[in-house]
Amino acid sequence: MYRLNSVDPHLSELLSKEVQRQHRTIELIASENFVPPVMLEVQGSVLTNKYAEGYPGRRYHGGCHVIDEIESLAIERAKKLFNAEYANVQPHSGVNANMAVYMAVLKPGDLILGMDLSHGGHLSHGSKVSISGVMFASRCYGVNRESETIDYDEVARLATEIKPRIIIAGASAYPRVIDFARFREIADSVGAYFMVDMAHIAGLVAAGVHPSPVPYADFVTSTTTKTMRGARGGIILCKAEYGHKIDKAIFPGIQGGPILQNVAAKALTFKLAMTEEFRRYERQVAANAKALSLGLAERGFRLVSGGTDNHLMLVDCRGKDLTGRQAEESLEEVGIAVNKNMIPYDPAPPAVTSGIRLGAAAMTTRGMRETEFRLIGQMISEVLTSRSSRVTERVKGEVSDLCNAFPLYFDRVEAAGATLGAS
Ligand SMILES: Cc1ncc(COP(=O)(O)O)c(C=O)c1O
Incomplete structure (x- = not known):
């Protein structure tokens, strides 16, 4: 990572790994987003x-x-x-x-x-x-x-x-x-x-x-x-x-x-x-959240309150015989980041939960639209429904392809690759 590499190679390596993790992950944590490089x-x-x-x-x-x-x-x-x-x-x-x-x-x-x-x-x-x-x-x-x-x-x-x-x-x-x-x-x-x-x-x-x-x-x-x-x-x-x-x-x-x-x-x-680009982006965030929620509902997932009007949704995992924690872990294994979340009147404790929270803001920043969000819904459903290692391996590959098709911080990911390759 630029000059940090020579001053503190250990920290530099960790930053490089995090840049790559962000690039390789379908980020659905509702409180996260990717700032433009000028913000960095x-x-x-x-x-x-x-x-x-x-x-x-x-x-x-x-x-x-x-x-x-x-x-x-x-x-x-x-x-x-x-x-x-x-x-x-x-x-x-x-x-x-x-x-x-x-x-x-x-x-x-x-x-x-x-x-x-x-x-x-x-x-x-x-x-x-x-x-x-x-x-x-x-x-x-x-x-x-x-x-x-x-x-x-x-x-x-x-x-x-x-x-x-x-x-x-x-x-x-x-x-x-x-x-x-x-x-x-x-x-x-x-x-x-x-x-x-x-x-x-x-x-x-x-x-x-x-x-x-x-x-x-x-x-x-x-x-x-x-x-x-x-x-x-x-x-x-x-x-x-x-x-x-x-x-x-x-x-x-x-x-x-x-x-x-x-x-x-x-x-x-x-x-x-204040830009029109930002207003377009936010409209797309809401449209993408809706596409993801509809895709999940069609595949038998119950959404808290039946859907979403904003950028996020809560999925009740009990219908798939899973806790929120299990769902979060299974999705993390294929490179999809979500967080376990209490659902209203949840019988499970906060460290386990019955739900997961998904948000559309981050992947919309990477340029994804309804088509990709429907695909993400399909991946989530396959991982949480089948739970077989064959499906896990296939979806891992699909996540990787999708992330590469919508790159993040391209020059930083390249530089990280060079740093990690050299160390
Ligand atoms: C509604 C709401 N308020 C406040 C916060 C806390 O913000 P911070 O982590 O910057 O203190 C959050 C964080 O996710 C939030 O969701």
């Missing part, structure tokens, strides 16, 4: 050398005039892209963005109402094993047992009963459109703040493929990875009236200096997300 350039830039505690125009370090321009660019682009009144682009991650909102408007012990982790919610929405559930009291809402979609009447009933200080919408594993207007109504009816964590669907929102939460929520948090296909990190959008509190909660509240190469990469992420 920015994230690997000299900005890593700079400290810039504070915000543009009010820093605790000297020499920040260029940094101020970069951060202001990221802020202005984030506001424009999502039509938001205020943006903070410093959160190091999605969890930090969520924690900052809680720090800004809650007191320790205040009550959070978020989506049940085992129904698709996220740890940082009040789970007892996360700091969000340690510092704050929390309750959760889930999905309806029959429809497996959010039961808004039940959310309203629960909110009226428990009077949360903040209500959170947004999920890690929910395949359907979320009704933000309805959540807003519920929050207003009990005098709660309303926050949306759009980490998974942010790219779809930016492209107009999923309705935007921005007009409805007091706070919208997100990662800039996943469907946004950009920098590693988080953002917070909010109404202007909360801007000062949010800034204070990030710095000095829960973070020190911003990771400036990531702030710059967020500026690039937002610029790319």
